[in-house]
Amino acid sequence: MESEDLKKLGLKATAPRMKILSFLETSKVRHMSAEEVYKALLEAGEDIGLATVYRVLTQFEAAGLVSRHHFEGGNSVFEIESGKHHDHILCVKCGRVDEFVDETIESRQRKIADEKGYAMTDHALYIYGICSSCQKKS
Amino acid sequence: MESEDLKKLGLKATAPRMKILSFLETSKVRHMSAEEVYKALLEAGEDIGLATVYRVLTQFEAAGLVSRHHFEGGNSVFEIESGKHHDHILCVKCGRVDEFVDETIESRQRKIADEKGYAMTDHALYIYGICSSCQKKS
DNA sequence: TCACTAAATGCGAAAGATTCTCATTCTTCT
DNA sequence: AGAAGAATGAGAATCTTTCGCATTTAGTGA
Numbered sequence: 302m303e304s305e306d307l308k309k310l311g312l313k314a315t316a317p318r319m320k321i322l323s324f325l326e327t328s329k330v331r332h333m334s335a336e337e338v339y340k341a342l343l344e345a346g347e348d349i350g351l352a353t354v355y356r357v358l359t360q361f362e363a364a365g366l367v368s369r370h371h372f373e374g375g376n377s378v379f380e381i382e383s384g385k386h387h388d389h390i391l392c393v394k395c396g397r398v399d400e401f402v403d404e405t406i407e408s409r410q411r412k413i414a415d416e417k418g419y420a421m422t423d424h425a426l427y428i429y430g431i432c433s434s435c436q437k438k439s
Numbered sequence: 440m441e442s443e444d445l446k447k448l449g450l451k452a453t454a455p456r457m458k459i460l461s462f463l464e465t466s467k468v469r470h471m472s473a474e475e476v477y478k479a480l481l482e483a484g485e486d487i488g489l490a491t492v493y494r495v496l497t498q499f500e501a502a503g504l505v506s507r508h509h510f511e512g513g514n515s516v517f518e519i520e521s522g523k524h525h526d527h528i529l530c531v532k533c534g535r536v537d538e539f540v541d542e543t544i545e546s547r548q549r550k551i552a553d554e555k556g557y558a559m560t561d562h563a564l565y566i567y568g569i570c571s572s573c574q575k576k577s
Numbered sequence: 578t579c580a581c582t583a584a585a586t587g588c589g590a591a592a593g594a595t596t597c598t599c600a601t602t603c604t605t606c607t
Numbered sequence: 608a609g610a611a612g613a614a615t616g617a618g619a620a621t622c623t624t625t626c627g628c629a630t631t632t633a634g635t636g637a
Binding site: 371373375390392393399401403405406409410413414417418419420421422423424425426427428429430431432433436 | 509511513528530531537539541543544547548551552555556557558559560561562563564565566567568569570571574
C-alpha cells in the first residue's frame with residue numbers, strides 16, 4: 302500500500318501520483334525525461350496529462366523521492382531515489398548511463414566549497430565518454 | 440588583427456564573429472548566456488541578430504574558442520576558453536560563479552572512466568552552494 | 578456513508594530557449 | 608572588380624516546460 306508512503310510526505314495519494322511512482326519503481330530504465338514517462342504511461346493505457354507528469358515529478362523531487370539531472374543536451378531526466386548518493390558517467394554515442402560513487406571526490410568537493418567560503422547545498426558530476434561497446438563498433 | 444585567428448580556425452572573419460569574439464575577450468563577466476551576449480552587443484550599438492549569436496557561439500565552441508556550460512536552471516552559458524581546464528562552484532542565491540582546479544578530482548575521474556570501460560571525452564563538475572556574502576545576508 | 582473544501586488534474590494556451598528557412602549581404606579568391 | 612559560396616538577419620518553427628482555469632477527486636468531519 303504505497304498510498305501511505307505518499308501521505309507521509311504530505312502528498313495526497315492521487316491516482317496519477319501512484320501510477321507515476323510505481324512506474325518509476327518498476328521501470329527497467331532508470332533515467333527518463335518527463336516526456337518519456339508520459340509516453341510510457343500512455344502506452345501502458347494510463348491516461349495522465351503531460352503537465353501532470355511534470356508537476357508530479359517536480360513534487361517528487363521536492364519530496365526527495367526522485368532526483369533530477371541536467372545531462373548535456375538540454376532536457377531534464379529523472380531518476381528514482383535509491384538512497385545512496387551517486388554520480389553519473391554516460392556514453393555520448395548510445396546514451397548509456399552508469400553510476401558510480403567516489404568518496405575521494407566527495408570529500409574534495411566539500412573541501413573546495415569550504416575553501417571558497419560556500420555552504421555547499423548540492424553538486425553534480427557528469428563524466429562523458431564512449432562506452433566499451435561503442436568503442437568496439439567504431 | 441584577430442581576423443587571422445579566426446581564419447586559422449577555418450572560420451571566415453566576418454564582422455559579427457569578430458565583434459562577438461572581442462566582446463567575450465573584454466567582458467568583465469566571464470559566464471554569459473547567448474541572450475546576454477546578444478543584449479550586451481545591442482547596447483554597445485552593434486546590430487547582430489540573436490540567431491547569429493547562437494550560431495557563432497556554437498561554432499566557437501566547436502573550434503575550441505569557448506566552452507558551453509549547462510548550469511542548473513536550464514539555459515546554456517558560454518565562457519571564453521582560457522586554456523586551463525577548470526570546474527565551477529556557484530551560488531544558488533546570487534548566481535555568482537567561481538572557478539577551481541583540483542588535480543585529485545581530475546585524476547580520480549580518469550580512473551573511474553577507465554574502470555568503467557569508457558574512453559573519457561569530457562566531464563562537468565558543478566558545486567552548488569551559498570556564497571559567503573549571501574550567507575551573511577540571511 | 579455523504580457532503581464539503583481544498584487540492585489535483587487535464588487540456589490547451591503561453592512562455593522561454595534554441596534552431597531553421599530563406600532572401601539578402603558579405604568574404605574570399607581570382 | 609567579379610563570381611561563387613558562405614554568413615547574416617528576421618521571423619517562423621520547434622521543443623521543453625509552465626500556467627490558467629474549469630472540472631474532478633481525495634481527505635475529513637458529521
